[in-house]
Amino acid sequence: MKKPEHREATKHIGTHIISDMWGCDFDDSAEKLTTFLINAAHASNSRILDISSHQFEPSGSTALLLLAESHISAHSWPEYDYIAIDIFTCGKNMQPELAIDYLEKALKPKRIETKKIVRGYDGKNNK
């Protein structure tokens, strides 16, 4: 993904990348999902403050990272061959695109739908 333009980055508080991935190379381990998110946080130079994860039975896993720059989350549903990723970062120097680039390479989805949402854009206060 391309880097956000500086002009865009100065007008909002956070950048939120939402990615839906199907057909990943992933065996539904909360431990491995957490490791992938830690690596993704490092790829985008985020600072990890807390880590939370859960292995569901009979299947499914969740990992959440609390970052100095907001959060990263992932939820897997093996029964749908689907993983939902969210990368929410604040700060104009952050590059959440680097985190999603890493996760694409690590999880190798057969199909991916990614969108970027500007968070906290307020024409009145932030222009």
Next chain:
Amino acid sequence: MKKPEHREATKHIGTHIISDMWGCDFDDSAEKLTTFLINAAHASNSRILDISSHQFEPSGSTALLLLAESHISAHSWPEYDYIAIDIFTCGKNMQPELAIDYLEKALKPKRIETKKIVRGYDGKNNK
């Protein structure tokens, strides 16, 4: 917010409500933000599996709840008079709208922008 239609709920895996709130009645306490999210989870009949929070210095707070039904997050930026809320739930019986309704009443934002995103909609697999 209106309840999602049943027909819509059967075609995707998760419902993600994104809410940007300005001018909230909130004194930037991570402890209070966590309490608000716990109450919001209860309002939507979600099951909380883990809680993570952080108080930033000189200002700002984050709370993350890992749910049996995915996650709820909140980040506050007092310097922008802004709070970012995410409520991500899976399962057709979930009503994340009840969580956001509670948070609107609790945080009393002067301005709010809320959008609902369907997660994991795959025309091939889930129709």
